[in-house]
Amino acid sequence: MNTVNLVRYGAVLTGREFGKDVFLSLKREFKFPLVLDFAGVEAVGSSFGDEVVPKVAAEQGNVIKILNANEDVRATLKDIEHDSGIKVEIE
Amino acid sequence: MEKKLLSITEAASLLGVSRITFNKIRKEKAFTEVPVGQRVRFYRDEIMATLQPNNQSVAPAGSTKRNIILNVFSHDTIGDIEFKKDTFDLTALKQIDPYGAVSLLCVILEKVRSGSRVHLIVDEGLVCQTLKAHQFFLQVEARCEGKVSWDKKILYGSTFHDNTMLMPITAVTNKGTERSLAEELVVLLRKQGFHDSVGRGIAQIIGELADNAMTHSAQALGDRICWVSAQRFLYREKNCVIVGLADPGLGIFSTLKTKAEYKALTDSQALLKAFRPFVTSWEAARGKGLTDVLGIALGNNSYMHADVCNLSLQMDFHDGSNPEIKFGTPLADVTGTRFGLILIDNYFVKKSREEVDKMLEEKERQI
Numbered sequence: 287m288n289t290v291n292l293v294r295y296g297a298v299l300t301g302r303e304f305g306k307d308v309f310l311s312l313k314r315e316f317k318f319p320l321v322l323d324f325a326g327v328e329a330v331g332s333s334f335g336d337e338v339v340p341k342v343a344a345e346q347g348n349v350i351k352i353l354n355a356n357e358d359v360r361a362t363l364k365d366i367e368h369d370s371g372i373k374v375e376i377e
Numbered sequence: 378m379e380k381k382l383l384s385i386t387e388a389a390s391l392l393g394v395s396r397i398t399f400n401k402i403r404k405e406k407a408f409t410e411v412p413v414g415q416r417v418r419f420y421r422d423e424i425m426a427t428l429q430p431n432n433q434s435v436a437p438a439g440s441t442k443r444n445i446i447l448n449v450f451s452h453d454t455i456g457d458i459e460f461k462k463d464t465f466d467l468t469a470l471k472q473i474d475p476y477g478a479v480s481l482l483c484v485i486l487e488k489v490r491s492g493s494r495v496h497l498i499v500d501e502g503l504v505c506q507t508l509k510a511h512q513f514f515l516q517v518e519a520r521c522e523g524k525v526s527w528d529k530k531i532l533y534g535s536t537f538h539d540n541t542m543l544m545p546i547t548a549v550t551n552k553g554t555e556r557s558l559a560e561e562l563v564v565l566l567r568k569q570g571f572h573d574s575v576g577r578g579i580a581q582i583i584g585e586l587a588d589n590a591m592t593h594s595a596q597a598l599g600d601r602i603c604w605v606s607a608q609r610f611l612y613r614e615k616n617c618v619i620v621g622l623a624d625p626g627l628g629i630f631s632t633l634k635t636k637a638e639y640k641a642l643t644d645s646q647a648l649l650k651a652f653r654p655f656v657t658s659w660e661a662a663r664g665k666g667l668t669d670v671l672g673i674a675l676g677n678n679s680y681m682h683a684d685v686c687n688l689s690l691q692m693d694f695h696d697g698s699n700p701e702i703k704f705g706t707p708l709a710d711v712t713g714t715r716f717g718l719i720l721i722d723n724y725f726v727k728k729s730r731e732e733v734d735k736m737l738e739e740k741e742r743q744i
Contacts, residue, residue: 296557298559298580299584300559300585301556302663304556331584333666357574358578361726361729362581365665
């Protein structure tokens with residue numbers, strides 16, 4: 287599995303359009319399945335998360351593994367899991 | 378109480394005239410001249426009394442309320458400093474926070490957009506110095522193309538530094554800029570000893586609200602723009618951060634009511650509903666940002682105002698067991714949306730969407 291350090295896109299990840307761009311970038315640059323590493327990411331917005339997390343999960347059996355998410359990021363990821371029906375495995 | 382004295386320059390500025398014109402007026406009106414050293418000064422009240430308001434909805438000249446406060450906790454409004462049509466007396470302000478400053482900016486910009494020329498009365502007092510340090514006048518100059526006047530000599534060369542300022546009023550015109558600003562703020566708040574959850578909460582709030590604001594201003598004006606500012610302050614012996622964020626778009630309830638299923642709502646119903654999850658003018662999967670912002674404010678037991686046109690949704694969550702939501706008078710009655718939000722320095726956890734929704738559902742029933 288490839289691990290992507292999301293902090294390469296910034297420490298604050300918000301905005302639907304930006305989420306779409308990041309997902310396209312992930313598709314272009316990495317081979318799925320992916321593990322998303324949130325080390326150094328301070329905040330994630332729902333709209334950004336909606337455009338990245340479920341879409342990455344959809345490419346790999348609706349499951350996604352998450353590393354190093356702080357408490358606030360975890361809360362957002364849990365909401366995304368609830369809304370989209372994917373399985374988010376947070377380590 | 379000692380009467381306030383003005384120099385010729387200050388008095389001329391108050392009347393919105395040049396020094397030469399003021400010298401003619403002072404003879405005609407026979408203003409009392411108070412010698413101070415080798416110069417003369419004039420009583421401010423006497424100068425104010427000569428101003429005849431041409432808008433009956435504003436207070437009569439001479440009775441302008443002093444010590445006006447424009448912040449999240451105030452009952453005053455920007456109308457209280459417009460003692461004459463299109464003339465704002467900034468010297469009447471005792472206090473202003475980022476929410477007040479961005480609201481004032483929106484009022485001035487709307488007047489200029491509608492073809493008015495605006496005059497600002499300034500002095501060397503703390504509020505005007507603070508507004509200058511927060512780049513308020515720079516934003517006015519940048520957006521108003523010479524249609525707003527004030528006596529620039531009064532504040533020229535001021536070296537006043539406000540050490541409570543975290544982010545001066547900043548115009549965000551490109552999506553992405555708000556994320557950089559939020560990142561800087563997270564670092565700054567951490568350096569100043571704020572708990573991580575405060576910086577992260579503020580970052581998410583700015584990211585979500587600025588993204589919304591730029592989308593909505595683009596729909597209304599064709600330009601993406603919003604203004605953000607942040608300041609540190611002490612409230613009830615606790616360190617707090619206040620954020621002001623404004624956009625000149627259609628406003629939350631007007632945007633929501635463009636969707637057929639919300640068209641029949643009153644403005645206040647629509648404003649409240651916009652904070653519920655999955656309520657959006659877009660497709661159904663959206664509409665989470667405002668709920669998340671409210672979840673942060675609720676989790677932090679803080680305060681939030683959302684002003685749209687003549688409505689102000691005012692939320693006071695300081696008593697965690699009894700959140701208060703009410704409609705009040707906005708600081709500014711102009712189009713667009715202005716947010717004033719406070720986060721108090723402590724460890725906190727954002728409330729879930731379900732908790733926010735339950736609270737709003739109860740409030741909707743009351744309305």
